[in-house]
Amino acid sequence: MESTAHAFKANVDHALADPNLQDSLAKLKVGFSERRRQAAERLPEFEALRDRARDIKNHTLAHLDFYLEEFERKVIGLGGHVHWAPTAADARRIIAELCQSVNARTVAKSKSMVAEEIALNEHLEALGIAPIETDLGEYIIQLRNEPPSHIIAPAVHLTKDQVADTFLEHHAKLGFDKRLTERNDLVAEARYVLRQKFLDADVGLTGANFLVAETGSSMLVTNEGNADLSNTLPRMHIVLASIEKVIPTLEDAAVLLRVLARSATGQESSAYTTLNTGPKKPGDLDGPDQYHVVLLDNGRSGVLGTEMQDILRCIRCGACMNHCPVYGAVGGHAYGWVYPGPMGAVLTPQLVGVEEASNLPNASTFCGRCESVCPVRIPLPKLMRHWREREFEKHLTPKAVRQGLAMWSFVARRPALYRRLTAMANRMLALFGRADGRYQALPLASGWTRFRDFPAPQPGGTFHARWAKRKA
Amino acid sequence: MSDALRNGDGTARAQILGGIRRSLRRGELAGEARKVVETRLAEPPRGPSVARGQLPQAEKVALFCQWAETLNATVARVGPAEVPGEVSAYLARNNLPATVAMAPSPLLEGYDWASQKMLSIRRGRGEGSDQVSVTGAFAGIAETGTVVMASGPDHPVSLNLLPDTHVVVLREGDIVGGYEDVWGRLRARYGKNLMPRTVNTITGPSRTGDIEQAMELGAHGPRRMHILVVRD
Numbered sequence: 001m002e003s004t005a006h007a008f009k010a011n012v013d014h015a016l017a018d019p020n021l022q023d024s025l026a027k028l029k030v031g032f033s034e035r036r037r038q039a040a041e042r043l044p045e046f047e048a049l050r051d052r053a054r055d056i057k058n059h060t061l062a063h064l065d066f067y068l069e070e071f072e073r074k075v076i077g078l079g080g081h082v083h084w085a086p087t088a089a090d091a092r093r094i095i096a097e098l099c100q101s102v103n104a105r106t107v108a109k110s111k112s113m114v115a116e117e118i119a120l121n122e123h124l125e126a127l128g129i130a131p132i133e134t135d136l137g138e139y140i141i142q143l144r145n146e147p148p149s150h151i152i153a154p155a156v157h158l159t160k161d162q163v164a165d166t167f168l169e170h171h172a173k174l175g176f177d178k179r180l181t182e183r184n185d186l187v188a189e190a191r192y193v194l195r196q197k198f199l200d201a202d203v204g205l206t207g208a209n210f211l212v213a214e215t216g217s218s219m220l221v222t223n224e225g226n227a228d229l230s231n232t233l234p235r236m237h238i239v240l241a242s243i244e245k246v247i248p249t250l251e252d253a254a255v256l257l258r259v260l261a262r263s264a265t266g267q268e269s270s271a272y273t274t275l276n277t278g279p280k281k282p283g284d285l286d287g288p289d290q291y292h293v294v295l296l297d298n299g300r301s302g303v304l305g306t307e308m309q310d311i312l313r314c315i316r317c318g319a320c321m322n323h324c325p326v327y328g329a330v331g332g333h334a335y336g337w338v339y340p341g342p343m344g345a346v347l348t349p350q351l352v353g354v355e356e357a358s359n360l361p362n363a364s365t366f367c368g369r370c371e372s373v374c375p376v377r378i379p380l381p382k383l384m385r386h387w388r389e390r391e392f393e394k395h396l397t398p399k400a401v402r403q404g405l406a407m408w409s410f411v412a413r414r415p416a417l418y419r420r421l422t423a424m425a426n427r428m429l430a431l432f433g434r435a436d437g438r439y440q441a442l443p444l445a446s447g448w449t450r451f452r453d454f455p456a457p458q459p460g461g462t463f464h465a466r467w468a469k470r471k472a
Numbered sequence: 473m474s475d476a477l478r479n480g481d482g483t484a485r486a487q488i489l490g491g492i493r494r495s496l497r498r499g500e501l502a503g504e505a506r507k508v509v510e511t512r513l514a515e516p517p518r519g520p521s522v523a524r525g526q527l528p529q530a531e532k533v534a535l536f537c538q539w540a541e542t543l544n545a546t547v548a549r550v551g552p553a554e555v556p557g558e559v560s561a562y563l564a565r566n567n568l569p570a571t572v573a574m575a576p577s578p579l580l581e582g583y584d585w586a587s588q589k590m591l592s593i594r595r596g597r598g599e600g601s602d603q604v605s606v607t608g609a610f611a612g613i614a615e616t617g618t619v620v621m622a623s624g625p626d627h628p629v630s631l632n633l634l635p636d637t638h639v640v641v642l643r644e645g646d647i648v649g650g651y652e653d654v655w656g657r658l659r660a661r662y663g664k665n666l667m668p669r670t671v672n673t674i675t676g677p678s679r680t681g682d683i684e685q686a687m688e689l690g691a692h693g694p695r696r697m698h699i700l701v702v703r704d
Contacts, residue, residue, distance in 0.1 A: 024684070031685035048520040056519075063509050065492045066501045070513065074665065084484040086491075136691055137682035153682055160684055187680060187688045194692065199600050214513055215667050225633050225678040225693025232629045232670070243488065248513055250658075254651035255519035268543065269616040269675040272693070277667040283625035285576075285597040287669050301491035 005336035008359035035266025057313035074216025078278030080291035088118035104202035110227035111135035112207030149332030204230035208241040259375035320370035342370035361387035525615035525649030539617025543676040577626035598630030
């Protein structure tokens with residue numbers, strides 16, 4: 001998809017003024033976040049499992065070439081095929097050619113953020129192949145022609161009433177001309193409409209939560225069962241996965257599964273966890289005749305061995321965005337690309353360029369909640385700070401900020417000057433009124449005071465002054 | 473299909489693997505370093521043990537039933553002779569038609585279905601119009617109340633997914649503590665590094681949280697899952 005990350009500030013203004021979005025975001029605090037806390041408390045080994053999950057991913061990344069080759073060897077041995085895609089364009093071309101090789105008219109898709117990353121739907125549509133999103137959230141936003149706003153709940157920005165309007169608009173022509181008001185009726189209608197599309201699809205395309213090198217299996221975690229229908233009913237199954245999804249063994253999968261569902265939705269286990277290993281076997285009564293895995297790099301191999309490597313541990317649970325005060329205020333669309341929230345603020349500059357996405361790592365108060373809930377302990381604030389440093393080095397930081405920082409660093413390196421200026425500023429601020437303990441307006445600071453009050457200095461002088469007095 | 477599609481593009485492969493090795497500042501893994509990783513792959517280390525699944529067998533069975541019910545499945549504990557009768561009774565209790573699609577498995581054929589005069593059984597894979605399926609299970613996981621399905625001629629995957637109601641027949645002796653025990657059983661049955669085409673581990677009925685984060689049952693897979701836990 002086309003990035004609008006450069007327009008982050010305008011996107012934020014838009015998001016803050018959208019009452020439906022604000023209603024939906026308010027539910028995040030009591031929904032996924034609270035359920036995650038309860039699920040973590042129910043499992044005494046949760047913190048030890050997080051440590052282990054981090055170590056498994058670190059081990060895999062340090063031997064990524066080895067495990068990818070092992071995975072490939074196993075898949076080929078089972079009669080499947082592996083395709084290596086250095087870029088998004090390569091992956092699009094490979095998938096289109098695979099679809100065309102079976103004269104596919106429709107592709108049943110199960111939610112894949114990597115497919116969003118490579119803008120697969122637009123590419124297939126241009127070739128006359130209809131991609132059908134089957135995850136309920138993805139289906140809703142496909143009807144509305146919107147990008148996902150969350151990596152595990154793509155339609156989390158919408159209210160039930162908005163979904164009801166969308167279904168009425170698109171399903172009336174299929175005979176569903178009554179506007180629904182209950183969630184379970186909306187789910188039932190989508191199930192009915194999509195069922196026939198599953199049965200008719202020529203190709204099933206899924207992502208993968210993990211690729212298991214030991215067995216050559218792709219592993220998928222869903223609640224709806226749509227990925228399983230996608231990999232069982234059509235005659236060709238294509239798995240699209242980025243290279244860092246590979247893990248060594250089934251034992252490693254057991255550890256990662258235990259932290260994934262709990263971190264994502266607070267469930268003990270997602271409803272469906274499925275291992276797919278190759279095409280239909282002799283005697284099988286169903287399953288695809290062909291099994292293809294497309295391995296996408298798209299810049300990831302270049303992140304290895306850098307200070308950003310930790311982001312490649314990400315298992316896409318969404319906990320960082322569920323717990324982020326910035327995401328909670330502006331939602332996912334404001335981030336302007338596929339991956340929102342803290343993990344997006346780190347990954348997006350990597351994948352679309354820091355010039356395009358330099359606002360994202362700045363959209364953080366560094367409160368640290370993301371890192372505190374990350375199942376693989378990615379130091380997200382530290383990685384965002386690395387991006388801010390790179391942004392500064394590349395002279396992408398706004399002029400006012402650079403000049404302000406230059407002034408501050410000039411003063412801060414001259415202690416006598418610093419003390420004189422802060423004492424003066426302290427007295428000046430006091431003149432504007434100390435009684436309320438805060439300012440609603442200040443000269444030259446309207447950018448701050450337009451949205452929040454500025455705290456007034458308390459009596460007793462600056463910190464330096466008080467410290468000196470105390471020591472004396 | 474072109475050759476490039478059948479075998480993958482060698483240049484692209486070399487480009488990605490070369491990129492990884494450049495970033496890791498080394499060549500292809502060799503010698504002692506390679507041996508260490510090969511050993512880890514051949515003898516997979518287990519993660520931290522999860523205490524709640526490590527119980528005597530009878531308590532494992534009880535824990536399985538407890539979690540399965542908590543996570544929206546229903547459970548009936550029966551003796552082997554009661555299996556066909558419980559299937560009929562479940563269908564009647566829920567006003568479901570007495571017609572089922574059944575997995576053609578030796579395990580299920582061991583029960584006396586002929587005793588159920590009103591029950592109509594079709595054996596084979598799932599079809600879009602099926603209301604109810606009856607399948608066996610490869611294993612049950614006590615830790616989360618999960619049933620494990622291994623695909624094959626005796627267990628088409630479509631039976632796990634297409635019908636509105638999925639009735640699962642699970643023997644008590646097949647209930648294990650956690651995932652790791654299932655992997656052990658899969659390796660014993662299919663051979664090391666070998667797997668059936670599909671292993672579905674299923675925890676309760678299909679569901680979605682995609683509208684306002686509220687869980688609703690019956691998204692694409694079965695709306696109801698009824699598990700018959702059969703005494704050995």
